Each structure stands twice: as structure tokens, then as C-alpha cells.
Amino acid sequence: MSALRRGPTAAIGTTAALVYVFFYLPVFVVVMFSFNEARTGGRWTGFTTHWYARLADNEQIKSATLNSILIAVVATAIAVVFGTMLSLALDRHVFRARRAVEQAVYLPVIAPEIVTGVSLLAFFSLVLGQLNDLLGRGTADALRLGRPTVVIAHVAFCTAFVALVVRASLRNLDPAVEEVAQDLGASKWTTFWRITLPSIAPGVLGGALLSFTLSLDNFVITFFVAGPGATTLPIEVFGQLRRTISPEVNAVSTLIFAASTLLLVGALAIQAGTSRRRLRQFRRGDPAERAKPLPDPQPISQTQREET
Amino acid sequence: MAPVTPTQRQRRRIAALLTPGLSWITLVYVVPGGLIVVYSLLTPKLGGGVIWEFTGDAWKEIVSKGRRSDASWGTLGSAAFRAGSAAAIAAVLLVAVARYLRHSARPAIVAAVAVGGLAGVNHLAAAYNNYTAVFARSVVWSLLATVACIGLALPLAVFISSRRSSITKNALLVAVMIPFWTSMLVRTFAIRFTLSNTGPLNNIIESLGFDRQVFLNTRFAVLLGLVYTALPFMVLPLYAATERANRAQLEAARDLGARPLQVFFDVFVPLIRPGLTVGSVMVFVLSVSQYLVPTLLGGGKHNMIANLLDLQFGEAFNWPLGAALAVLFSFITIVSLYFVVGRQDGADLL
Numbered sequence: 001m002s003a004l005r006r007g008p009t010a011a012i013g014t015t016a017a018l019v020y021v022f023f024y025l026p027v028f029v030v031v032m033f034s035f036n037e038a039r040t041g042g043r044w045t046g047f048t049t050h051w052y053a054r055l056a057d058n059e060q061i062k063s064a065t066l067n068s069i070l071i072a073v074v075a076t077a078i079a080v081v082f083g084t085m086l087s088l089a090l091d092r093h094v095f096r097a098r099r100a101v102e103q104a105v106y107l108p109v110i111a112p113e114i115v116t117g118v119s120l121l122a123f124f125s126l127v128l129g130q131l132n133d134l135l136g137r138g139t140a141d142a143l144r145l146g147r148p149t150v151v152i153a154h155v156a157f158c159t160a161f162v163a164l165v166v167r168a169s170l171r172n173l174d175p176a177v178e179e180v181a182q183d184l185g186a187s188k189w190t191t192f193w194r195i196t197l198p199s200i201a202p203g204v205l206g207g208a209l210l211s212f213t214l215s216l217d218n219f220v221i222t223f224f225v226a227g228p229g230a231t232t233l234p235i236e237v238f239g240q241l242r243r244t245i246s247p248e249v250n251a252v253s254t255l256i257f258a259a260s261t262l263l264l265v266g267a268l269a270i271q272a273g274t275s276r277r278r279l280r281q282f283r284r285g286d287p288a289e290r291a292k293p294l295p296d297p298q299p300i301s302q303t304q305r306e307e308t
Numbered sequence: 309m310a311p312v313t314p315t316q317r318q319r320r321r322i323a324a325l326l327t328p329g330l331s332w333i334t335l336v337y338v339v340p341g342g343l344i345v346v347y348s349l350l351t352p353k354l355g356g357g358v359i360w361e362f363t364g365d366a367w368k369e370i371v372s373k374g375r376r377s378d379a380s381w382g383t384l385g386s387a388a389f390r391a392g393s394a395a396a397i398a399a400v401l402l403v404a405v406a407r408y409l410r411h412s413a414r415p416a417i418v419a420a421v422a423v424g425g426l427a428g429v430n431h432l433a434a435a436y437n438n439y440t441a442v443f444a445r446s447v448v449w450s451l452l453a454t455v456a457c458i459g460l461a462l463p464l465a466v467f468i469s470s471r472r473s474s475i476t477k478n479a480l481l482v483a484v485m486i487p488f489w490t491s492m493l494v495r496t497f498a499i500r501f502t503l504s505n506t507g508p509l510n511n512i513i514e515s516l517g518f519d520r521q522v523f524l525n526t527r528f529a530v531l532l533g534l535v536y537t538a539l540p541f542m543v544l545p546l547y548a549a550t551e552r553a554n555r556a557q558l559e560a561a562r563d564l565g566a567r568p569l570q571v572f573f574d575v576f577v578p579l580i581r582p583g584l585t586v587g588s589v590m591v592f593v594l595s596v597s598q599y600l601v602p603t604l605l606g607g608g609k610h611n612m613i614a615n616l617l618d619l620q621f622g623e624a625f626n627w628p629l630g631a632a633l634a635v636l637f638s639f640i641t642i643v644s645l646y647f648v649v650g651r652q653d654g655a656d657l658l
Contacts, residue, residue, distance in 0.1 A: 016467035026498035042508035082329035089325035112597030114614040123340035156336035217491035253494045264489045
């Protein structure tokens, strides 16, 4: 913004720096104090990894982590398939109800989580109540809220986000390439496996990582549909930090922060690596690669919008 | 692609692709959404759940005057006074800007009246009953958070966008995306820990020779938390819009003699308007339905809509009342989204 840059550059730079401090200072404080010796308080007394060792013995945290990972893996596996199918239908086909379908797919993105949470609680308790009556199950063996209900809820919003991400990468793939493959005798199915899927693979992978993170981090919806049997990591941590003040919460927060940063950097690296490899193949003159549109040379797609 | 009528086979393929995902989303979002409307008209069951007897009690409870309500003629007068003074302050500021830009003052007056009206309605709602008070508080605080996010995110977006090297740009962007991806719980806890009574901030204050301050469970803490958690959702769309904005138009405006504020309001803001809309909608919707921030930073003293719903479904076990509140909340969200997004650039927002 050179026209603006000549204006209040210093003020813009200072604000930007302060915003970064604002973003990272509280997180940095938590990370730092997860290595603090003192059990309570915000005074630095010395370095220790004691709280991480305690964490390794904390059965509740361990089983909640396991629950979270299990739920995230199952929800992501289903959501990746359903989301990719949705995006294929929306991007490669024209049909009358497309606009309505699009809006339905965006619903989980804009619906307030708290409303989804309570209405799912009402829905599940009604359905489970009816099922228990139908199967004649008493209080001892009744079907209750648990991991399956959490997975059902997570699959819905994960599917929507996967559809959004994959659709963005489908837009970069020229449908003509798929048509050529079919003209040369490939079936729809072969075309999908040999042409479409390899081309949109970075998008599918990015969608999967996003879905995994969203499922792992989700608090509000899970809070209402988990029931006592399926405590996930965020629910367990929330419970602990309301009950006690312990540096263990700092330690587990540090680990969650590190894990999501690694997931993000991994996702970006995959995207950057793929686009750089495709660029090289393009320049080398690989005909299959020439047929595809020129890949983005930079890792983050938003930076491509600059026009010369 | 020219729109062609799909053949029978194509139609079957489209249906096969759509059915699993679409029916799953319908099952989780649409069906329970309808169910909650029905629930709001039923009788509460002790210990949670509903009895299938229709009644309008939940809705009556929401619209009736609260037991400890102090709403009176005096309240109306003080609401009018608040509305008037808020409108006057806003009018002076906005009209001054409009004059400087040599614009008609009419939009500024309309905006000032809207600010005043909001202040008055907020005051009335706060005195009427607990539900209207919490709804009004949630809306006003989320609007404040949205404005604060725009104020912080816009300089950052311009700063990132004006970097020359794409490596610097990407590094700065990743630094925004990390908090965007980090769990909301961890980030809210980070603020809670930093601000707590024996926390690091208070230790610094004490070692400087001042008294410890109570930061946590105040209005300030909740607002800070709302801004902190929602800020990345404003930066990313604003950055995308800034990057897309046509520099030549900004240069042209400058060369034709526009003053910096004129370039900003008359050229730059209209250019980045889609990004502003997306960012504001995301920040507002996220903030107005926040559960973790008012719970962990407000300590039950500064409840927002999500706490009301949690209370009715959790401790109070009045599911129909909770359902009615959820329906009202969704209705307000949908209507305001329609007014902000539906009328203008709604189609290419997402």
C-alpha cells in the first residue's frame, strides 16, 4: 500500500508490533510458567520439568487425550470422504438446488456452536430415550451419550470445512484435463483416481488436517454431547482448571499449543512442497503437468493475488 | 461451463455425491434446530428433559418483567438521556469526519442515531429482566469487540501487505495463523492465568511497588478475552482484501490531491469492504456466542447468552426455557446476518 505507506507508517508498524506482542505474550507466559517450580502464583522460582512428569502419570489426562485422538481420527476419516464428495458435486456439476446445497454446507461454519450444542443434546436425548424404550433397555444397560454421539456431531462440521478447503483446490484444476482423460478412454472412476484425486491431494490433506484440529480442539459442542463417558482433552482440562490451580494445566496447555502449531506448520509445508514440486515439473516440460494450470509458486495462496 | 440440464445418469451421480454429507449435516444441524423450536413449547421435566405437554410458559418467562426488575418510568427517562448523550457524542465525531471528507452529513447522523438508539435499548433491556439484560450485554460487547478488532487488525493487515519480500509476508502471516489454529480453551486460559490475582501481571505490579489489582472476573477481562480470541478471524480476511485492493487507485487518488484521510475513507475502505464484512461477521458471531471467555474470565458475574443456555440445560434443568432462548438467539443472529450480509456482497463472501 505505497500510497498509504507514505502516511502514518510508524503508527502502523507500532500497532502491528503490539498486536503480535498481544497475540504471543499470554501464551509465552503460560509456556514459561509450565517450567516454574512454585506450585502456585506468578513468581518465578526456578526451572523444573516436574509438572510434565506429573502429567505423564495423570490417568485422567491420558485417557482424555486418547479419547480425543480416537474421536478426531474417526471423525476426520469420515469427513474427508463426505466433504470431498460434496465439493466434487458442487464444483463439477450444475444443478438446480446447488445454491440451497451450498448454504446447507456453510451452515456449520456460521451456526453459533452453543445453539448446535444444546439442540444436539435435546435431539440425542430424545433419540436415545426412544431407542432405549424400543430395545427394552433399563437404567443399567441404557444407551447413553458417549463417543459415538461426539463423533456424529464432529463429522458434521468437519465435513463442511473439508468441503470448503477441497473446493478451493478443485477451482485450480481445469475440468478440461478430466475431459481429455475421458476422451482418451478413461472411465469416470479411473479419471477420478488417476487425474482428479492426485491433483487435489494437497487440498484433501489440508482439509484433513484442519478437520483433525477442529475435532481435537472443539469444546462447546463436545461439552454438551459427550456425557460422562467420553471426556475429551479440552473438557478434562476445562474441568481441572476450574477445580484447581496447578502448573499441570500450564504444562498440558503448552503441549496442546505445541501440537497445533506443529499440525499447522506441517499442513503449510505440505502445500508449499507440492506447489514447488509441480512448478519444477512444469518448467521441465512434463506434459501431464503442462496440462494442469500453473501452480502457485508461494506457499500461501492469499499472497498470489498481487497483480503486476 | 454453460449450464446444461443434467441427464438422468448425471443426476444420479450428483445425488450419490451429495447424499452422505448433506444428510449428515441435515441430521446434526437442521433436524435438531427444528426440534428445539418444538421443545420451547413443552413442559420442563425435573432433572432434565421435557414432558410432552404443550405450554407457552417458557416464552412468557422471557417476555415478562423480571421479579427484581427496576424498570419504571424513571428508567425510561434515564434511557432517553443515555440515548441522547450517546447519539450527541457520536454525531459530533462522525459529522466532523464527514465534513473533513466534504461528504453529506446524513449517513453520519443516521449512524449516530443508531449508536444512541442502541445505548437506550441496552439501558432499558438491562433493567427489564435477566434475559433481556444478558442478550443486550452480549450484543453490545460483541459489537465493541468487533470495532476493537477492526482497529487492531487493519494496521496489521496493511503492515503485512506492504512488506516487499514474500518470505517476510508469509512468516508474518503464519504468526497470525498460529493463534488462529490454537485451541480456544488454551488461549482463554492464557489470559486467565496472566491476569489472575496472584498471576504474573500482578507480581510485576507488586514488584514495582503498587498494590495488586483485580483484573479477573471484570468487564475488562471479558472484553479483552473477546478481542484476544477473535482477532485472528479479522486479520486474515482483512489481509486478503488489502492484498487484492488495487494500488493504482490509491496512487491516483493521492495524485489527484486527496488528503490521506480521504484516500483512506473514500478509496481504501470501499476497496477492502468485502474483507471488512467477512471479518466483522465472523468476529461478531464468534463473540456473541462465546462460552469459554465469559465463563473463565467473567467468573459468572458477566454472563453472556451461552451461559444462559448452559444454565438452563445444565443446572436449572429447564430445557424448554433454554430451547426458547436458543431459538430467540438464532433468530436474532439470522436477522442481523441478513441485514449485514444478505443485502450486499453476500454471494461471494465465503
